[in-house]
Amino acid sequence: MVASxxxxxxxxxxxxxxxxxxxxxxxxxxxxxxGFVIAHPDLQYSDWQQLFACTAMKIATLLALISICAHGxxxxxxxxxxxxxxxxxxxxxxxxxxxxxxxxxxxxxxILWGA
Amino acid sequence: xxxxxxxxxxEKDEAPYMQDYQIDMPTGxxxxxxxxxxxxxxxxxxxxxxxxxxxxxxxxxxxxxNGKNGLACVMPVSEATKGKNDKLILRPLPxxxxxxxxxxxxxxFYKQYENIKPYLNNDTPAPAIERLQSPEERAKLDxxxxxxxxxxxxxxxxxxxxNPEKFVGPAGLLQAYRFxxxxxxxxxxxxxxxLDDPFSVFRCRGIMNCVNVCPKGLNPTRAIGHIRGMLLxxxx
Numbered sequence: 001m002v003a004s005x006x007x008x009x010x011x012x013x014x015x016x017x018x019x020x021x022x023x024x025x026x027x028x029x030x031x032x033x034x035g036f037v038i039a040h041p042d043l044q045y046s047d048w049q050q051l052f053a054c055t056a057m058k059i060a061t062l063l064a065l066i067s068i069c070a071h072g073x074x075x076x077x078x079x080x081x082x083x084x085x086x087x088x089x090x091x092x093x094x095x096x097x098x099x100x101x102x103x104x105x106x107x108x109x110x111i112l113w114g115a
Numbered sequence: 116x117x118x119x120x121x122x123x124x125x126e127k128d129e130a131p132y133m134q135d136y137q138i139d140m141p142t143g144x145x146x147x148x149x150x151x152x153x154x155x156x157x158x159x160x161x162x163x164x165x166x167x168x169x170x171x172x173x174x175x176x177x178x179x180x181n182g183k184n185g186l187a188c189v190m191p192v193s194e195a196t197k198g199k200n201d202k203l204i205l206r207p208l209p210x211x212x213x214x215x216x217x218x219x220x221x222x223x224f225y226k227q228y229e230n231i232k233p234y235l236n237n238d239t240p241a242p243a244i245e246r247l248q249s250p251e252e253r254a255k256l257d258x259x260x261x262x263x264x265x266x267x268x269x270x271x272x273x274x275x276x277x278n279p280e281k282f283v284g285p286a287g288l289l290q291a292y293r294f295x296x297x298x299x300x301x302x303x304x305x306x307x308x309x310l311d312d313p314f315s316v317f318r319c320r321g322i323m324n325c326v327n328v329c330p331k332g333l334n335p336t337r338a339i340g341h342i343r344g345m346l347l348x349x350x351x
Binding site: 015 | 274343
């Protein structure tokens with residue numbers, strides 16, 4: 001048993017399941033967006049705004065946003081623990097990643113529900 | 116035939132280098148790579164490598180043969196040099212500390228093997244004669260027990276290269292599943308608890324290098340998948 005405090009979940013299994021679950025959510029969301037763009041060849045800003053004004057779309061987008069944050073953290077954590085051996089550099093890399101993830105999440109929520 | 120061998124003697128050499136040998140191959144028959152090494156050894160007795168059974172049973176002579184890990188004793192020269200201009204390039208198994216020439220330090224590999232407790236645990240009273248298994252229960256060990264711990268798979272695995280002290284590696288995990296799948300073992304819970312961290316099992320990204328190189332034709336990736344399945348069943 002290897003101890004780790006910087007991974008997302010409490011165990012390897014938790015991270016593994018979250019990574020796969022979020023991958024499915026992101027795939028479905030991306031396919032939907034692609035489908036929407038293909039179905040609207042002359043897409044206008046108003047169509048786009050109308051789509052995101054719908055509560056269901058806001059919930060789906062928030063779900064995708066949280067998914068990308070969790071998925072991104074697990075992936076970047078894996079890269080950091082594989083390739084960055086000096087503890088200081090690894091900590092810095094993870095800190096910057098955490099800052100990016102947090103900013104994306106708050107910014108995304110602000111875009112979705114902000115004025 | 117030209118044979119290029121990785122040479123490194125830490126007592127004399129500042130850095131490793133490749134040394135070429137011209138070997139006269141007998142005509143009319145194929146040699147194994149280990150036979151070629153014996154011919155090299157006749158030319159230069161300082162070349163070091165491990166060998167023992169010379170028939171793919173002991174797992175001593177695992178090495179990197181023309182870019183792919185394998186056992187020198189069961190790898191025909193014709194197969195190793197196919198499409199490589201008849202040149203044989205021999206290097207030690209990658210990612211492990213080199214003791215000398217083709218001999219590597221297997222310490223971390225054995226440490227990971229030790230970590231998975233490669234022996235049967237059974238807390239029920241010992242029977243008078245033996246613990247019986249049905250043919251079906253025994254069949255579950257096929258494809259697992261045959262591993263000879265040559266380290267070809269683990270040293271072909273990038274996850275093991277980057278974290279050999281934390282990731283058990285394909286060879287160790289194949290053996291971990293061999294004991295998880297054994298009907299006579301009663302410590303499944305402890306074994307699974309010991310593996311449920313972000314490194315021991317889950318550092319495997321499923322690239323299947325292990326399957327590609329195993330000289331015994333075993334499938335560690337499938338065994339790792341079974342362990343994940345057992346952990347999932349335990350966790351949900």
